[in-house]
Amino acid sequence: MGLGAIGSAIGEGFAALSAVQVTTRQPKASDDALATMLIGMAVAESPGIFALFIAILLALTEIEATGLVQAAALLGAGICMGMGAMGPGIGEGFAAGQACRGVGRQPGNKPMIIRTMLIGQAVSESTAIYSLFIAILLIYVVHG
Amino acid sequence: MSKKSKIIYLVGFICLLCIWTGMMIHIEPQVKNVGEAPEKITNIFGLKHSFFSINISTILNSWLIIAILILIAYSVGRKLTKIPGKAQTITEFIISSFDHLCADTLGADIGRKYLPFVSTVFIFVLLSNWIGIVPVLGIEEPTRDLNTTLGLGLICAFVAHGSGIKVKGFKGYCKEYIEPGGIIGWCMLPLNIVGEFAKVGSHSIRLFGNILGGSVLILVLLELSRQLLPVYIVFQIFFGIFVGLVQAFVFAMLALAYISVKVA
Numbered sequence: 001m002g003l004g005a006i007g008s009a010i011g012e013g014f015a016a017l018s019a020v021q022v023t024t025r026q027p028k029a030s031d032d033a034l035a036t037m038l039i040g041m042a043v044a045e046s047p048g049i050f051a052l053f054i055a056i057l058l059a060l061t062e063i064e065a066t067g068l069v070q071a072a073a074l075l076g077a078g079i080c081m082g083m084g085a086m087g088p089g090i091g092e093g094f095a096a097g098q099a100c101r102g103v104g105r106q107p108g109n110k111p112m113i114i115r116t117m118l119i120g121q122a123v124s125e126s127t128a129i130y131s132l133f134i135a136i137l138l139i140y141v142v143h144g
Numbered sequence: 145m146s147k148k149s150k151i152i153y154l155v156g157f158i159c160l161l162c163i164w165t166g167m168m169i170h171i172e173p174q175v176k177n178v179g180e181a182p183e184k185i186t187n188i189f190g191l192k193h194s195f196f197s198i199n200i201s202t203i204l205n206s207w208l209i210i211a212i213l214i215l216i217a218y219s220v221g222r223k224l225t226k227i228p229g230k231a232q233t234i235t236e237f238i239i240s241s242f243d244h245l246c247a248d249t250l251g252a253d254i255g256r257k258y259l260p261f262v263s264t265v266f267i268f269v270l271l272s273n274w275i276g277i278v279p280v281l282g283i284e285e286p287t288r289d290l291n292t293t294l295g296l297g298l299i300c301a302f303v304a305h306g307s308g309i310k311v312k313g314f315k316g317y318c319k320e321y322i323e324p325g326g327i328i329g330w331c332m333l334p335l336n337i338v339g340e341f342a343k344v345g346s347h348s349i350r351l352f353g354n355i356l357g358g359s360v361l362i363l364v365l366l367e368l369s370r371q372l373l374p375v376y377i378v379f380q381i382f383f384g385i386f387v388g389l390v391q392a393f394v395f396a397m398l399a400l401a402y403i404s405v406k407v408a
Contacts, residue, residue, distance in 0.1 A: 042394045046346060049353030056360065111248035118401040126342035132349070 003082030004051025004089070011044045011093015018097035022104030029107045036103045036114055040096025043121045047085035047092070047128040054081040054135045073142035077135040084131020092121045149222065156215045163208045167201065167282035201282070202289040209271050209286065239263055245397075249404045258403055261303060265296065266396035273355055273388030277380050288356040290348070297348035300399040301340075308406030317406075347398055354391045358383035 019037035023030040058078055099117035103110050220231045228236060242263040246255035269287060276285035286292045309317045321336045322329035362379050369375045 038390060039394055039397060042390045043350070043398075046350040046353070049350060049357060052357045053349070053353045056357070111245065114397070115249055115401050115404060118398055119405060122343045122346065122398070122401075123339055125346040126339055129342040129345045132345075 001051050001055035001078075001082065003079070004048050004055075004085030007086035007089025008045055008048035008093070009089070011089045011091065011096070012041045014090075014093045015041050015044065015096035015100060018100040022100050026104050029104045032103050032107045032110050033100045036110065036117070037096065037100050039114060040099055040117055040121070041093070043118065043125075044089060044092035044096050046125065047089040050128055050132045051081050051085040054078065054132065054139075057136075057139060070142055073138045077138035080138065081131050081135040084135075085128055088124050088128040091124045095120050095124070149218075152218060153215070156211060156218075159211050160208065163204055163211065164282070167204045167208075199289055199291060201284060202286045202292060205275065205284060205286040206272075206292065208283070209268065209275060212275075213267065213271060238267070242266065242396075246400060249400055250407065254407065258303075258307075258400070262396050262400050262403075265300065265399055266392055269296065269351065269395050270389065270392035273392055274385065276355070276359055276388075277384040279376075285355050285359065287351055288359055290352045293348040293352040296351075296395070297344050300347065300402060301344045304399075304402040304406045305340075307403055311407050320406075343402060347395070347402075351391050351395050354387055358387050 015037050019033050022033040054077060058074060095117050099113050102113045106113075216231075220235055224232060239259075243255070243259055246259045246262060249255065250258060272285050272287040272292070275283060276288070305317075308320075312320075321333050323332060323336070362376070362383055365379055366372075366376055
């Protein structure tokens with residue numbers, strides 16, 4: 001969870017940075033930029049949410065007899081999701097920040113910009129999904 | 145009130161009462177929910193229980209939300225006046241803002257066709273997220289169950305892919321997976337296919353994780369602060385209302401974006 005939080009935090013910080021820049025330069029576009037920033041941040045939050053999900057699973061699942069292999073698999077699942085959530089968090093936050101800047105420059109294009117941002121974020125989410133899938137695999141399928 | 149509307153309100157009230165009784169019978173104590181979260185999650189993987197087991201609390205809460213939505217729609221839609229009252233103003237505001245959104249994203253004519261679907265998804269998810277704020281025993285958000293969100297995500301995916309096939313024909317729809325022509329397109333094919341699954345997965349798990357994480361967090365904080373009321377109120381305002389609104393909006397916007405990618 002700790003590693004996973006790094007990525008989302010950096011990414012969302014960049015989005016907030018861009019939104020503030022837009023507010024400074026074009027105050028009339030600030031509402032649109034705020035809405036774009038919120039949407040982009042909510043999506044950039046999701047790798048952190050995956051990490052939280054895996055952390056809760058690891059903390060609360062009751063495991064029966066643990067051998068060394070299973071202990072190593074659980075540790076690996078945690079590290080896998082943590083590091084896997086770093087990259088997409090930063091990347092999606094970057095996309096959100098640039099989308100805010102684009103909305104600041106051309107508020108009339110807002111739906112198209114938001115749509116492009118969402119599609120790009122959804123594709124870069126793929127690697128976070130891979131990590132989530134492998135982490136769940138490691139928790140539930142490795143025995144002994 | 146006319147006789148027919150009185151009967152409908154009475155029926156609605158009896159339905160709510162039945163749902164609430166059902167919840168009381170199948171109550172799962174709130175405090176133990178922290179440890180039981182993995183039980184509900186593993187229900188969908190079919191590992192501990194059979195594939196056909198049901199999360200009673202999720203279903204009953206979903207029925208509760210459906211009943212509430214039907215009652216609200218009935219009572220607001222009965223007398224629509226040109227100069228709207230308060231309730232009509234709020235509902236018109238929600239519907240018209242989604243109308244503008246759909247028209248901007250999909251084009252004016254196609255936007256109207258998908259408006260009912262997208263706004264229904266938004267309203268259902270919004271009410272599901274917000275119903276967890278009510279501190280009545282037995283009422284919890286149905287979206288804290290992965291089954292609900294995955295079901296909604298699959299519905300949105302089917303709508304998107306189905307619309308794509310209908311608008312472009314099956315060959316046109318398949319051609320999109322091999323986007324740049326030639327050898328690079330064929331290399332992109334597995335990536336695009338996995339990307340589709342990743343879209344559905346992330347769409348659902350984002351909503352599920354946010355709502356479940358928020359509610360578990362509030363439970364833990366309440367335990368730690370020994371049932372201090374201001375802590376509960378403050379965190380419910382943030383995690384319950386704000387996160388619920390944002391996540392519902394992002395869910396509906398993403399559904400709209402996926403449809404527009406396939407249809408455009």
